[in-house]
């Protein structure tokens with residue numbers, strides 16, 4: 451059996467089209483254009499690329515984008531002062547502080563300084579707290595976990611009652627995706643680098659979310675036949691046939707996994723395109739909340 455490929459590019463385009471239409475409708479009815487501010491500190495090349503992609507996508511969908519870049523040695527006060535200004539700026543609906551921040555900055559304090567109603571990344575401690583609690587809902591759901599859930603839903607995967615295993619416990623993906631799956635009534639197990647027998651857990655899982663950051667670590671023999679596999683990993687693998695000398699692979703060994711899984715996301719073209727699409731959806735939602743308050 452070969453797994454059905456979950457086409458992240460196609461599903462992301464569907465989300466983007468929803469956002470495009472929502473933005474156009476808002477502009478037509480109220481004259482207001484949603485806006486996203488990005489804040490980046492330092493010169494990490496991957497972060498610079500991600501932020502540029504986010505800004506470009508704003509332009510493509512008709513959302514205003516406001517880019518702010520600090521040098522590596524920016525102070526806590528400088529960053530928090532900018533966030534306060536953006537909080538007060540009515541043209542800005544969403545504020546995205548690209549992570550990771552340089553080590554000398556207090557990440558939690560900076561995320562805490564973002565207005566809850568503009569927390570389109572969903573990383574504000576209050577939003578994360580609400581995500582964790584029964585009967586409460588965050589204003590915004592973190593973009594990559596939100597994208598994982600949307601991929602499962604669009605592919606017809608039953609979440610309620612499913613055994614879900616998350617491999618990885620990062621604040622950005624593993625932890626929030628576990629909380630989301632639990633909210634959607636899955637039975638959730640979080641595995642990590644200290645888990646004694648990872649395969650024992652993954653072999654029981656109807657849904658596997660791989661977000662551990664170790665290249666091709668989850669192999670086909672670790673999966674339950676028919677499982678839905680969402681691969682969040684992006685790793686480089688040497689490949690002399692490519693001009694740049696490498697290709698991108700996930701945390702799942704795609705070749706062996708696709709022979710066992712029922713549905714699987716490829717890398718690239720799976721989760722990747724969803725993260726930015728969900729950020730755009732969150733930004734539109736932030737603008738709609740702001741408009742409703744007026």
Ligand code: GUN
Nearest residue numbers: 547548549550571593622
């Ligand atoms: N770094 C890696 N992923 C993300 C993300 O989704 N948002 C932000 N702000 N930083 C990140």
